[in-house]
Amino acid sequence: MISSQSFGESGKMKEYHYSGPVEQRFSPYSFNGGTVLAVAGEDFAIVASDTRLSEGYSIHSRDSPKCYKLTDTTVIGCSGFHGDCLTLTKIIDARLKTYKHSNNKTMTSGAIAAMLSTILYGRRFFPYYVYNIIGGLDEHGKGAVYSFDPVGSYQRDTYKAGGSASAMLQPLLDNQIGFKNMEGVEHVPLTQDKAVQLVKDVFISAAERDVYTGDALRICIITKEGIKEQTIPLRKD
Amino acid sequence: MVICFFCGRSLFPSNQSATIRRPFPLAHGTTTLGFIFQDGVIAAADTRASAGGLVASPTVNKITPIHSHLVATSSGSGADCMLWERLLTRELRLYQLRNRRRLSICGTAKLLSFMLHPFKGTDVCVALTLCGWDKGAGSTDCARRSQDSSSLMEDSSSVAVSSQGDTNSGPKLIYVCSNGARLQGDVLSVGSGSPYAYGILDSGLRGSLSKDEAFSLAREAVFRATHRDAYSGNNVDLFHITEQGWKRREREELKDEYYRDMKRKAMIVEERKRLTGFKVPT
Numbered sequence: 001m002i003s004s005q006s007f008g009e010s011g012k013m014k015e016y017h018y019s020g021p022v023e024q025r026f027s028p029y030s031f032n033g034g035t036v037l038a039v040a041g042e043d044f045a046i047v048a049s050d051t052r053l054s055e056g057y058s059i060h061s062r063d064s065p066k067c068y069k070l071t072d073t074t075v076i077g078c079s080g081f082h083g084d085c086l087t088l089t090k091i092i093d094a095r096l097k098t099y100k101h102s103n104n105k106t107m108t109s110g111a112i113a114a115m116l117s118t119i120l121y122g123r124r125f126f127p128y129y130v131y132n133i134i135g136g137l138d139e140h141g142k143g144a145v146y147s148f149d150p151v152g153s154y155q156r157d158t159y160k161a162g163g164s165a166s167a168m169l170q171p172l173l174d175n176q177i178g179f180k181n182m183e184g185v186e187h188v189p190l191t192q193d194k195a196v197q198l199v200k201d202v203f204i205s206a207a208e209r210d211v212y213t214g215d216a217l218r219i220c221i222i223t224k225e226g227i228k229e230q231t232i233p234l235r236k237d
Numbered sequence: 238m239v240i241c242f243f244c245g246r247s248l249f250p251s252n253q254s255a256t257i258r259r260p261f262p263l264a265h266g267t268t269t270l271g272f273i274f275q276d277g278v279i280a281a282a283d284t285r286a287s288a289g290g291l292v293a294s295p296t297v298n299k300i301t302p303i304h305s306h307l308v309a310t311s312s313g314s315g316a317d318c319m320l321w322e323r324l325l326t327r328e329l330r331l332y333q334l335r336n337r338r339r340l341s342i343c344g345t346a347k348l349l350s351f352m353l354h355p356f357k358g359t360d361v362c363v364a365l366t367l368c369g370w371d372k373g374a375g376s377t378d379c380a381r382r383s384q385d386s387s388s389l390m391e392d393s394s395s396v397a398v399s400s401q402g403d404t405n406s407g408p409k410l411i412y413v414c415s416n417g418a419r420l421q422g423d424v425l426s427v428g429s430g431s432p433y434a435y436g437i438l439d440s441g442l443r444g445s446l447s448k449d450e451a452f453s454l455a456r457e458a459v460f461r462a463t464h465r466d467a468y469s470g471n472n473v474d475l476f477h478i479t480e481q482g483w484k485r486r487e488r489e490e491l492k493d494e495y496y497r498d499m500k501r502k503a504m505i506v507e508e509r510k511r512l513t514g515f516k517v518p519t
Contacts, residue, residue, distance in 0.1 A: 121320045125359065149288065153316035155297060167291055 029081050029129045030055060033212030034066050035163035036077030037199060038135035039177065040143030044192050045222045047075040047135035048199045049163075050207070050234060052215040053082060062236065065218040066163075069227060070096060074109045074136035075220045076116075079163035080150070081129035088128050091119060109136035113146035113154055120152035127151050131162040136222055143222075161202075165210035169202055176202075196221065200232060207234040266468025268430030268459055269299055269310035271368045271410050272438060273423045274446045277479035278408045280368040281455035282310050283430070283463050284472040284488070295471040304329060305482040307342060307369035312428040313362035313415070321363050325349050342369045342409040343421075350419045357417055364414040364427050370478050371406045408478070430462030430469040437461050448477065452486065460494045 033054040039046045049066035052059060067077050068089045076092070078085040095115060099107050107115070113134050120128055132148040147160040159177045161169035174180040176198055179187050190198075199219060207214040217232045269282040282299035285292055293315075300310045301322050309325070311318030328348060332340045340348065346367055353363060412420045412427065424442060426434040437458035446454065456473055463469040473494075475486040 117316075117319070121316060124316070124361070147294070149293065149316060151314075151316040153286075153314075153319050155294060157294075157296075 028126075030083075031080070031129075031164075032060070032082040032085075033164050034064075034079035035161065035165040035169065035203070035206055035210065035213045036066050036079045036131070036133050037159075037161045037169060037173075037202065038077060038133045038145040038147075039159045039173075039190070039195050039199065040135065040145040040157070041190050041192060041195055042143065043137075043141055043223065044195075045075075045135040045137060045143035045145065046192075046195055046199055046219060047077050047133070047222070048203065048217060048219040049077050049079065050203060050213045050215060051218055051231075052213060054212050059215075062215040065216075067218055067220050069220070070112060070134075071106050071136075072226060073222060073224075074107075074112055074134060075222060075227060076112075077133045077135070077162065078130045080131050084128040084130045088119070088130055088132075092116065095119070108139050109134060109144050109146070110138060110156075112136075113148075113156075116146075116148060117152040117154050120148065120150065124151055131166070133160050133162045135220075137224065141224055164212040165206040168209055169206055172202055172205070192221070192223075196230075203232075203234060266466075267299060267312045267428035268426070268434055268462040268466060268469040269312050269366060269428050270424075270426035270431070270434045270438065270455065270458055271310060271366050272425070272442060272451075272455070273408045273410055274442075274451050275444060276448050276451070277370065277477060278368045278410060279451050279455045280308055280310050280366070280476040280478065281459050282474050283459055283469040283491075284474060285463075285468065285470040286315050287468045292470075298474065300474050300476050302476075302483055303345075303367075303369075304333075304339070306339075306372060306478065307345065307367060308476050308478060308483050310366045310368065310427070312364040312366075317361050317363045317415070318365065321349070321353070322365070324352065328352070339372070341371050341405065342367055342411060343371075343405075345369075346411040346413050346419055346421075349413045350417065353413070353415045354417065356415060361415050364412070366425050366427055367409070367411045367413065368476070368478055369409055370480055370482075371409055372480070373406055426458070428469065430459075430466035433462040433465045434458040452477070456489065456494065460491055460498075463491055464495075 033052060034050055036049045047067050051063050051065045053061040053064035066079050066085070067075050069075050070092060076089065078088060096107055116132060116134070127150045129150055131150065134146040136144055138144040145157045145160055146154050147157050147162060148154040159173045161173060175182065177190060179185050196219060200217065203217045214235045217234050219230045219232070221228045266287045267283060267285070271278060271280045280300050284295065284297050284299065286294045286297040297315065299312070300308050302308045303322065303326050309322055311322065325345070329340055329345060349365065353361070410422055410425055412418065412422065412425050424438050426438065438454065441454045441457070452475055455475055459473040470491065472488050472490055474488055477484050477486070
């Protein structure tokens, strides 16, 4: 593992000049980059993520997608510290199995979201450094997106971007999907094909401007028929 | 491996001497307010959740109903408020099932304060304003307990409660925070935008306000606070609590309020120009 001295806490390199003696501390966190995005439609949901795993100036892997399938109708996207992402998804899988065995039914998206909130808050004083977004279909078959902060605060949205390029993507989504900040525009409901095309365009833009996003894009489209996956190449530089 | 199922039971404050620095900011910053008037309690809040300099969400619900006659406005850290409201709702429901009556608002505030006490000194940041209506003469437990001389709990707010005395039913507004404060009042505002809200509330509040006047006062207070405070903004949520329970008003975009205000200001300038016979110099 690269020495944690030269990296600030967000994973970005610190400046190189002598500013006096500095206490060195081991930080249990590290920032592995990546962007996740979820969009909810009338009867579908899309969860997309890039597949780059980075740390500081290096790329560890070009094929590490951040979407994890939980049930036939729910996919979670986790970005942030990869170690915590892996452990968190393992814990969620275990809890899903426990629920299935004791209640004889699969957890709904809303139930998974509420459960994840309590799991994250259980580590309030040593949080999972993960930005989660759950995308799936609710009990009525409508698309649902739930976005979380690292300690468990969550709410249901129509669309949300999380991860390193989230601040760049969220305003674009507000404008294109939410029709915000525009006057006199017809609010056309989002079709599945238009949504997929928009997600691709949005990630291409993110890869241009964010160094931690790129390599490839993994899109998971959730409908009542099941989950379909697509992989599209992005900039590799 | 023991999985933490019940957040409330197994959550202990960490006793490590060296705390781990968090590499991310949490959701914070807000304007919430509540006041009592002749027709009940009004609770209002903005809808912005900010994490550092970023608006984490422009559409957060800061006013949560706890039961049919109690809502809580939250301020501080989003996740903390969300989870603590959930725990409070659970405890109140259990009390209701076990004792066949509802806990009074004073009792609820005390319960919440005691639940938060073990976390004093940690960075849990919860500041809730409980706005509600106490029903029935049976809920005199606040007054009775304050007279109990063997009670170990000495607090200044018990004085306030016993002065209420027999009028223990009716509208109630109590502020509870994770530092241990528990304050009852008629007008309370919490958050980074609260100084601006207090300005509007203190100047506009009268005993004889009608329901619509009260709503527009609350809306104005939140609007002015969002105008001046960077960490408040977006929309305003308004709740009205009466003896029949809480009623929620449609969420209102403050952008519309801003345009109405601009129009009002333009009309005032026009009027002034007309009255002083102002002529454009040629």
